Amino acid sequence: MEKELLYPITNDYRFDQSLDGMWDFKFDSRANGLVEGWQNGLPNSIKMPVPASFNDFFTDKDSREYTGDFWYSKRFFVPSMLENRTIAIRFGAATHRVVVYVNGIEIRQHEGGFLPFQADVTNAIRFGEENVVSLKLNNELSRETLPAGDTITLKNGKKMVKPFFDFYNYSGLNRSVHLVALPTQRITDFTAVTKLENGKAYVDYTVALLNQTDTKISVELADDTGKTVAKSEGDTGTLVVNQPVLWQVRDAHLYRMSIKLFKQDQEIDEYSDLIGLRTIEIKGHQILVNDKPVYLKGFGRHEDSIYAGRAYDRNVEKRDYELMKWMGANSFRTSHYPYDEEAYRFADREGFLIIDEVPAVGFKMAAASFLGGLDQSFFDGDWIEQLYEKHLDQIVDLIKRDKNHPSVLAWSLFNEPDTSTDSAVPYFKKIFNATANLDPEKRPRTFTLSEDDTFETSKCKQFPDFYLLNRYPGWYHKWGYEISEGEADLRQEMDQWQASDIEKPIVFSEYGADTEPGMHKLPSVMWSEEYQVELLEMFGRVFDDYDFIQGEQPWNLADFQTVEGNMRVNGNKKGLFTRDRQPKEAAFGLRQRWQNM
Numbered sequence: 001m002e003k004e005l006l007y008p009i010t011n012d013y014r015f016d017q018s019l020d021g022m023w024d025f026k027f028d029s030r031a032n033g034l035v036e037g038w039q040n041g042l043p044n045s046i047k048m049p050v051p052a053s054f055n056d057f058f059t060d061k062d063s064r065e066y067t068g069d070f071w072y073s074k075r076f077f078v079p080s081m082l083e084n085r086t087i088a089i090r091f092g093a094a095t096h097r098v099v100v101y102v103n104g105i106e107i108r109q110h111e112g113g114f115l116p117f118q119a120d121v122t123n124a125i126r127f128g129e130e131n132v133v134s135l136k137l138n139n140e141l142s143r144e145t146l147p148a149g150d151t152i153t154l155k156n157g158k159k160m161v162k163p164f165f166d167f168y169n170y171s172g173l174n175r176s177v178h179l180v181a182l183p184t185q186r187i188t189d190f191t192a193v194t195k196l197e198n199g200k201a202y203v204d205y206t207v208a209l210l211n212q213t214d215t216k217i218s219v220e221l222a223d224d225t226g227k228t229v230a231k232s233e234g235d236t237g238t239l240v241v242n243q244p245v246l247w248q249v250r251d252a253h254l255y256r257m258s259i260k261l262f263k264q265d266q267e268i269d270e271y272s273d274l275i276g277l278r279t280i281e282i283k284g285h286q287i288l289v290n291d292k293p294v295y296l297k298g299f300g301r302h303e304d305s306i307y308a309g310r311a312y313d314r315n316v317e318k319r320d321y322e323l324m325k326w327m328g329a330n331s332f333r334t335s336h337y338p339y340d341e342e343a344y345r346f347a348d349r350e351g352f353l354i355i356d357e358v359p360a361v362g363f364k365m366a367a368a369s370f371l372g373g374l375d376q377s378f379f380d381g382d383w384i385e386q387l388y389e390k391h392l393d394q395i396v397d398l399i400k401r402d403k404n405h406p407s408v409l410a411w412s413l414f415n416e417p418d419t420s421t422d423s424a425v426p427y428f429k430k431i432f433n434a435t436a437n438l439d440p441e442k443r444p445r446t447f448t449l450s451e452d453d454t455f456e457t458s459k460c461k462q463f464p465d466f467y468l469l470n471r472y473p474g475w476y477h478k479w480g481y482e483i484s485e486g487e488a489d490l491r492q493e494m495d496q497w498q499a500s501d502i503e504k505p506i507v508f509s510e511y512g513a514d515t516e517p518g519m520h521k522l523p524s525v526m527w528s529e530e531y532q533v534e535l536l537e538m539f540g541r542v543f544d545d546y547d548f549i550q551g552e553q554p555w556n557l558a559d560f561q562t563v564e565g566n567m568r569v570n571g572n573k574k575g576l577f578t579r580d581r582q583p584k585e586a587a588f589g590l591r592q593r594w595q596n597m
């Protein structure tokens with residue numbers, strides 16, 4: 001659980017320098033880098049881009065599939081003028097775990113490959129000189145890690161991951177690295193929660209400090225013209241905005257919240273960030289934004305692109321937003337892990353709603369179906385206690401990092417966990433109880449129900465504030481000419497939800513068909529573009545017949561890289577767009593449906 005996750009900025013008190021670029025890189029297959037002194041720098045290393053996954057740069061299989069310890073290292077200068085400040089290195093993510101060394105001294109460790117963390121290096125660096133940061137990463141999976149899987153050792157001695165999910169185990173420094181200099185007495189966090197009443201916005205805020213002695217706080221809110229519209233003082237308070245311009249879905253308006261810290265009337269720190277004035281509520285079968293019902297049109301996505309793997313690439317993000325806007329979308333789920341912080345800033349600006357998901361994926365032994373399936377309940381495993389600690393830790397940090405984004409609609413605490421056995425219930429009860437008050441705004445919490453976890457079979461329907469359904473009739477069962485049976489089964493389940501006393505919205509968070517771009521067949525067959533069109537049309541017909549269905553997010557926005565398997569053709573091809581972001585036939589049909597909604 002990180003203490004400080006504020007996004008790095010530069011101003012008169014704070015300094016932020018990127019350490020992105022080419023780093024030294026070296027595999028440590030015998031895990032003896034530490035003994036050989038790699039914490040002081042890497043001998044006989046190669047150069048590796050940061051941010052990037054290392055996997056797809058290589059031409060040999062052993063390097064691409066490498067599993068185990070591997071090191072990054074970089075020399076960096078710290079100017080003397082930064083003395084008397086806290087010096088830290090902030091990592092956007094390191095996948096999946098890391099030990100941080102500076103000038104040979106171990107600074108800290110971090111577990112969890114999709115959230116930021118900060119290493120305070122003040123006592124290890126030398127001012128006015130070159131310093132060296134060395135990182136020992138590890139990308140193995142286990143049943144007590146997020147995401148879940150196994151790691152095996154082959155007869156040839158090579159390690160290999162066996163994920164309980166299908167996205168590729170891209171590894172490395174997948175997000176930006178920053179060198180930051182901070183005031184020793186400083187702002188470490190803030191919250192801003194909006195209420196709307198009688199045409200005014202009331203922003204209840206809190207400010208957290210490191211070392212509060214003799215300090216005072218002032219807070220201002222400025223509109224997008226820079227005009228101050230509200231002021232307050234103190235570490236908690238309410239900013240009152242007359243005639244607020246609200247943050248609306250696909251019509252975003254942002255305000256800049258500026259916090260100033262004074263000591264004996266002298267300003268010693270300032271932090272500002274953009275917020276949106278809006279409210280979110282689940283009411284009966286509806287999702288309300290600013291008291292108005294919203295129907296979610298969007299996608300499950302992946303951070304995935306050619307060459308850099310899972311690395312955050314703002315060029316890809318920009319193209320994905322242009323595609324989603326072209327489609328008439330208004331939302332997406334960060335399947336199956338927290339995305340880079342910039343992706344949420346895109347959504348804040350574009351007025352997109354985000355279902356923000358932790359990497360609690362693979363919590364289902366049958367999902368290891370690429371490995372022939374493992375027949376037992378995941379929640380009966382002896383790994384559950386360890387897993388719970390890491391799971392809660394990552395939910396805490398996810399909410400701490402993303403709580404002030406107007407785009408965040410809800411928190412997804414699992415993807416397709418096995419909720420078909422009683423042993424799931426105590427685990428879910430602990431997670432949902434422990435996370436009930438983490439979000440100051442108390443946004444809805446949910447998880448995706450896999451297609452084996454139906455209205456009849458799931459034992460955990462009592463927990464979510466609304467439902468995310470992953471359903472694959474027409475693909476994983478009742479496929480091809482049998483699709484009419486698949487539709488009938490789906491309608492039967494929807495009738496059960498409708499007949500129940502459950503008064504919560506349902507969003508379809510996954511449905512789709514693998515589709516080979518350019519494959520055409522009349523009449524359609526599976527894998528053809530025509531089949532994907534017909535399957536999505538089938539789902540559209542069902543959605544239109546049940547008013548408690550309040551959202552549709554087909555799987556996936558784009559094709560993406562997966563593990564190898566006899567059910568994958570160089571990746572998952574359920575994208576509405578190809579991996580290089582060009583449309584398949586189904587994109588045009590779905591666009592027309594959404595334009596007319």
Ligand SMILES: CCC[C@@H]1NC[C@@H](O)[C@H](O)[C@H]1C(=O)O
Pocket residue numbers: 165166167336416451470472476510555572574
């Ligand atoms: C029946 C499970 C479907 C599965 N759901 C999780 C996604 O991460 C996968 O990509 C998707 C698929 O297999 O296409």
